[in-house]
Amino acid sequence: MITVKRLYRPAIFASYGPYMIGLAIFLIVPPFLPMYVQSIITKVAVFAIFAMSLDLIMGYTGLLSLGHAAFFGVGGYMAAILIKNFEITNFWIVAPISIVVAALFAAVLGLIALRVTGIYFLLVTFALSMLLASIALKWNYVNGIYGMAGIMRPDLGLAGFRLNHIKFYYFVFLILILCYFLMYRVVNSPFGHALRGIRESESRMRALGYNTWLYKYITFIIAGLFAGVGGVLFTYQSGVIAPQHLGVTVSTLAMLICIIGGIGTLWGPFVGALVIILLEYFSSINAPERWPLILGGVFVIAVMFLKGGIAFHLKKLWNKMFLNGSFKG
Amino acid sequence: MEALRAEKLSKDFGGVQAVRDISFQVQRGEHLAIIGPNGAGKTTLFSLLGGQITPTTGRVFFERKDITALAPHRRVHWGIARTFQIVNLFSGLTVLENIMLAFQGTKPSRFQLMRHAMSYGKLFVKVEKLLTTMGMWDRKDEFVHALSYGEQRKLEIALSLATEPKILLLDEPSCGLTGAESAEITGMINNLESDITVIFVAHDMDLVFGVAQRIIVLHYGEIIVEGTPDDIKNNTKVREIYMGYQGRAKR
Numbered sequence: 001m002i003t004v005k006r007l008y009r010p011a012i013f014a015s016y017g018p019y020m021i022g023l024a025i026f027l028i029v030p031p032f033l034p035m036y037v038q039s040i041i042t043k044v045a046v047f048a049i050f051a052m053s054l055d056l057i058m059g060y061t062g063l064l065s066l067g068h069a070a071f072f073g074v075g076g077y078m079a080a081i082l083i084k085n086f087e088i089t090n091f092w093i094v095a096p097i098s099i100v101v102a103a104l105f106a107a108v109l110g111l112i113a114l115r116v117t118g119i120y121f122l123l124v125t126f127a128l129s130m131l132l133a134s135i136a137l138k139w140n141y142v143n144g145i146y147g148m149a150g151i152m153r154p155d156l157g158l159a160g161f162r163l164n165h166i167k168f169y170y171f172v173f174l175i176l177i178l179c180y181f182l183m184y185r186v187v188n189s190p191f192g193h194a195l196r197g198i199r200e201s202e203s204r205m206r207a208l209g210y211n212t213w214l215y216k217y218i219t220f221i222i223a224g225l226f227a228g229v230g231g232v233l234f235t236y237q238s239g240v241i242a243p244q245h246l247g248v249t250v251s252t253l254a255m256l257i258c259i260i261g262g263i264g265t266l267w268g269p270f271v272g273a274l275v276i277i278l279l280e281y282f283s284s285i286n287a288p289e290r291w292p293l294i295l296g297g298v299f300v301i302a303v304m305f306l307k308g309g310i311a312f313h314l315k316k317l318w319n320k321m322f323l324n325g326s327f328k329g
Numbered sequence: 330m331e332a333l334r335a336e337k338l339s340k341d342f343g344g345v346q347a348v349r350d351i352s353f354q355v356q357r358g359e360h361l362a363i364i365g366p367n368g369a370g371k372t373t374l375f376s377l378l379g380g381q382i383t384p385t386t387g388r389v390f391f392e393r394k395d396i397t398a399l400a401p402h403r404r405v406h407w408g409i410a411r412t413f414q415i416v417n418l419f420s421g422l423t424v425l426e427n428i429m430l431a432f433q434g435t436k437p438s439r440f441q442l443m444r445h446a447m448s449y450g451k452l453f454v455k456v457e458k459l460l461t462t463m464g465m466w467d468r469k470d471e472f473v474h475a476l477s478y479g480e481q482r483k484l485e486i487a488l489s490l491a492t493e494p495k496i497l498l499l500d501e502p503s504c505g506l507t508g509a510e511s512a513e514i515t516g517m518i519n520n521l522e523s524d525i526t527v528i529f530v531a532h533d534m535d536l537v538f539g540v541a542q543r544i545i546v547l548h549y550g551e552i553i554v555e556g557t558p559d560d561i562k563n564n565t566k567v568r569e570i571y572m573g574y575q576g577r578a579k580r
Contacts, residue, residue, distance in 0.1 A: 185443045190433050193446040197430045200419035207379065207413070208492055209405030209434035 014322040018267075018314070026173060035165050042169045042237050044270075044277045045176045050230030051257040051269035052183055056223045058255070059263030060187055061216060062199030063117075066251050067125030070109065070132050071224035073246030075102035075231030077136065080148035080241045085141070091154035099228040105132075106224020110217050126248060133247035147242025154236050172233055176270075179226055183266055186222065195219055196264075256295065260302040262309025271310050331393060332357040332526040333378065333409075333496055338387035340373055347373040349550040351387070357495075360518070360527045362537045364561075365547035366570060371530040372414060374547070375500050378528070379411040380404045391496070406435055408495035412485045414504060414530075420474040424465060424484060427473060428456045431491035456491075463487050463517075479510040486517065497521070499529035503536050515539040538562075546570070 013020070030038055054068045078098035082088045113124045137145055153163045154171075163171060186192050197205045198212050205212050235241045244250070253276070261272020279298060283291045306313060334354040340347050348370045355361050363371050376382045378389060380401035388397045391407055399407070419427050432452050433439045447453070460466040463483055473481065482502065489497060502518070503511040511533055518527055518540045531537050537544065537558070544561045546554045554564050561567055 185445075188445050189443055190438050190441045190446045190449075192442075193426060193430055194433070194439060196422060196426075197419050200421050201417055203381070204413070204417045204419065204488075205430075205434075206400075206402045207381075207405065207411055207417075208431050208488065209402050210439065211400075211402050 018318060030169055031166055038165050038169050040277060040281050042172050044273050045172045046230055046233045046237050047257060047277055048270040048273040049176055049179050050227055051254045051273055052180065052266055053223045053226030053230065054254045055258050055263055055266060055269050056183060057219055058258055060192060060195045060199060061219050063216060064122045065125040066122050066248060067129030068227055068254055069250035070129035070246055071102045071106050071227035072231040072250060073132065074105045075099060075228030076235040076241040076245060077142060079232045079235045080151055081142065083151055084148055089155045090157045092157055095232050098232045099225055102228025102231060103221055103225040106221045110220035114213065114216055114220060129246055129251060130248060133243045136243040136246055145243060147240055149240040151235055151239045175233065179229060180266065183226065187266060256299050260299065260309060262311030265311040268309050268311030330357045334390040336388045338377055338384050340377060340382065341385045347550050348377065351552055353545060355526055355528060357526055358524050360540050360542045362541035362544045363530045363547060364537055364544060369547040370550040371547055372500060375411065375498055375530060379409065379498055405492050410489035410492045410494035411498035412489050412500055412502060414500040416481045416485055418473045418481060418484060423470050423472055425469040427484060427488060428460060428491050431488040432456060435492050459487060459491060479506055482506060494525065496526045499527065501530055503531060503533045511536055
């Protein structure tokens with residue numbers, strides 16, 4: 001029995017297996033897929049970054065936000081404005097500016113939203129994001145209701161190097177891994193542990209010497225920053241950014257991705273994004289007008305039968321498969 | 330040396346005066362018990378000392394410095410830690426994570442974003458020491474919601490000890506415990522380092538008389554009597570509050 005264990009379960013595989021398998025699939029398989037599927041998977045990566053950023057405030061800190069799309073949209077809009085209205089094409093200028101602007105918006109809106117807690121926080125974030133959406137809707141500078149379209153894939157400033165479909169996918173996937181790594185470090189740091197403490201009992205955290213407001217505020221900005229990363233990549237990926245991308249539909253989509261994938265795990269939102277975006281794709285082929293119904297149905301099923309999200313059950317399954325399974329995620 | 334002083338503290342909740350004109354002081358290392366019937370204002374007084382609520386009038390001094398307006402998390406950095414009457418722990422985290430959080434709360438590393446939380450070796454040694462003295466080291470990987478009530482009570486005290494306090498405010502530390510568990514808490518408080526000041530609220534008289542060097546009796550938000558355990562035991566006013574009017578029974 002013991003020898004079998006040693007042969008088939010090196011500790012490193014028991015602990016990091018899911019990462020290895022996931023990485024292998026998403027690095028090796030895409031080139032062999034049709035082009036439209038490649039762009040779907042690129043969209044999965046984009047929404048994974050966005051949903052992970054929501055997971056920071058929802059899953060780790062326990063703040064339910066219905067306005068997270070505001071920072072996604074602001075990042076996307078800023079990129080579109082720089083590209084279309086200022087004609088700056090270099091990705092290395094466009095992206096950092098847009099991401100910083102998204103984080104600045106988070107810094108300002110966070111000051112307003114974090115004055116309240118619980119359900120009121122949900123409502124205030126909702127109202128603020130709808131406010132931004134309605135501004136975008138009426139503002140001619142950003143083409144009002146039509147949004148800004150015709151944005152090409154990013155120019156990386158390398159002579160003779162253009163991103164085609166598959167290279168753009170790898171580019172986005174690389175950024176996803178980078179974002180995952182950074183957020184993973186954050187949630188496992190003392191700061192990240194403090195966030196989980198706040199989720200469990202904020203009054204106790206204050207009684208232990210933590211300035212809980214400051215923690216929530218900093219996290220709100222960090223989450224806004226990563227949502228901005230998602231927004232910029234979304235603008236490049238879809239070629240268009242419109243007022244509805246600032247609004248509640250995109251916020252709830254991210255929230256559903258987190259809940260179905262599994263909140264408080266970071267890689268859960270990636271699994272959730274994979275499931276939801278693929279479902280959206282299949283429904284757009286077969287029954288486009290039924291998408292909200294399907295999404296609602298999937299959500300109900302996930303809440304009833306997949307408590308804790310897909311990630312939670314995958315983790316349990318993995319750790320059950322291997323006796324010394326120690327995958328934490 | 331004076332550790333904590335309350336000066337004419339009052340707190341109104343709407344029309345109700347929960348705490349009325351309370352003044353007292355505690356010396357460093359002293360064990361002070363605050364007792365009184367339900368609704369006497371003990372927990373309110375505690376929250377005033379801990380900073381969870383601000384007084385309507387009056388001031389609080391810590392080592393002769395005015396801390397009346399100081400936020401509760403700042404008071405912890407100054408060395409005032411409190412526990413809660415209703416167990417207030419991080420139930421979704423393990424015992425180890427709970428204690429790590431408590432230790433980190435007063436260290437600059439609490440804002441560290443990139444280093445792994447479990448990589449602080451020096452803290453880890455302290456955690457091990459504290460949990461071993463509490464007799465909970467072998468339970469360190471247990472989730473808090475899986476602990477027994479008595480263990481949760483112990484952890485509640487362990488968390489406040491982990492902030493390395495000068496003053497420990499214990500709100501009903503033995504509430505809901507069996508006699509044996511309560512005796513364990515009594516021993517634990519008596520074994521604290523001698524320069525830690527302890528102020529505690531309790532209904533459990535074994536704990537009060539086993540730990541306190543001085544007792545304050547509250548009734549309807551006011552201090553009725555203050556004195557040594559023996560004074561309190563023999564005080565007729567206190568007996569009246571707790572047992573009713575004995576004079577009438579005698580007649």
